[in-house]
Amino acid sequence: xxxxxxxxxxxxxxxxxxxxxxxxxxxxxxxANAQQIDLCIFDPRDRREIARFRLPEYTDEIWHxxxxxxxxxxxxxxxxxxxxxxxxxxxFNPHKLLIDPYARxxxxxxxxxxxxxxxxxxxxxxxxxxxxxxxxxxMPKCVVxxxxxxxxxxxxxxxxxxxxxxxxxxxxxxxMQREMERNPSLARSRPLARRR
Numbered sequence: 001x002x003x004x005x006x007x008x009x010x011x012x013x014x015x016x017x018x019x020x021x022x023x024x025x026x027x028x029x030x031x032a033n034a035q036q037i038d039l040c041i042f043d044p045r046d047r048r049e050i051a052r053f054r055l056p057e058y059t060d061e062i063w064h065x066x067x068x069x070x071x072x073x074x075x076x077x078x079x080x081x082x083x084x085x086x087x088x089x090x091x092f093n094p095h096k097l098l099i100d101p102y103a104r105x106x107x108x109x110x111x112x113x114x115x116x117x118x119x120x121x122x123x124x125x126x127x128x129x130x131x132x133x134x135x136x137x138x139m140p141k142c143v144v145x146x147x148x149x150x151x152x153x154x155x156x157x158x159x160x161x162x163x164x165x166x167x168x169x170x171x172x173x174x175x176m177q178r179e180m181e182r183n184p185s186l187a188r189s190r191p192l193a194r195r196r
Contacts, residue, residue, distance in 0.1 A: 002069065004051045008039070011066030013059040017102030018076065018144045024068035025144050029078060029100060030061055033090060036081040037063040040097060042141050046075055046108050049136060075107065075141040076100070084118075086128055093118040096135045103142035111138040 011026045019026045027039055041051040055063040078100060082092030096118055099106065114121045115133045123129035 002071075002074075004041070004053075005068065008053045008056050008065030008067055010057040011064045013057070013062035013064045016062070017100060017104065018074075018142065020070070020072050020144055020146055020148075022148075024066055025070040025074065026064065026066045027055060027076075027100075028062050028064040029055070029102065031063060031080060031082075032061045034063065034080045034082045034092060038079040038081070038094065039065065039067070040077045040079060040136070041067075042075040042077070042136075044073070044075065046141050052079075070144065072144050072146040074144040076144065077136065077139065077141055084130055086119075091118045093130065095132050097139045099140065100142040104145045104147060105143040106140045107143050108140040110140050113138045 008027075011028065013028050015026065016028050016030065019028075029037060031037060037055045039053045039055055040049050041053075042048065043050050053065065053067070055065040057064050077097040079094040079096070080092050080098060081094045083090040084092055096116065113135075115131070115135045115138055118131060119125075119127045120129040120131050
């Protein structure tokens, strides 16, 4: 089992989602109105939450943090803290596990239940009520993936600058079918788009 540090390091806001760099995972998620975002780590069998970290940095409305030694396959989700003010469009509820909108993979089924709502469904206050039940057991989890391109045995060409040729090409001229080259009337017979 992975040993977790006491807190996340700042990380970077530049790539959204969970990005593995070979040494750890950078987490970054957008929220203009959250007051805090927590990263929740789950055990490999998706049975329980085993660690929770506050994303320590907020840069240009992006919350971010870096978890060293984390690897692809790690299961995670987010919890967002902020105002619960439905009249103004804010329904932050940290009791509800959120799927990373930038996740590259999910695991586990969604088990529909009323715990996934931020409010109590049958409350006399309707959607103005607040539900404190944890939704994590019924939610799929996000998975950290290795999305780096494997170059295998490819090598850098190492062409010197004085031997390098940079070409510009007109896309239509480069990709036009040979039939049109042999018979220019085909190209002219196509209707032109109307100008407004």
